[in-house]
Amino acid sequence: MAVLTTERAAALSGHVAQWGNKLVQLIKTGFNAVLKRAGLEGVTPRVLRQTAAVHMAKGGVPMEDIAQFLGHSNTQTTRQVYARFSPDHLRRAANVLEFGKIRKVQ
Structure with a gap:
């Protein structure tokens, strides 16, 4: 501003x-x-937009915030495209495999 x-x-x-x-x-x-x-x-404006979203996801910004930043009306769209870049993506699944320990998924 x-x-x-x-x-x-x-x-x-x-x-x-x-x-x-x-x-x-x-x-x-x-x-x-x-x-x-x-x-x-x-490099296109679209590439810059996608790069910004990936950096936000890698930085742990909630998908809802990324969706709002990008102007997505549906958070699911953002989640489908960018969730894999989030540090929390599949963390629960990986935790189950923690060095052979059997753990219940929470």
């Missing part, structure tokens, strides 16, 4: 995304220029 507030104060037009005083209708040119400078190929 702080960045948007600062940018709004410096804006030459009523638009958030602008170049000079003109509305930026597509970010493709700027996005591709950044990728080229970074030496990246095959």
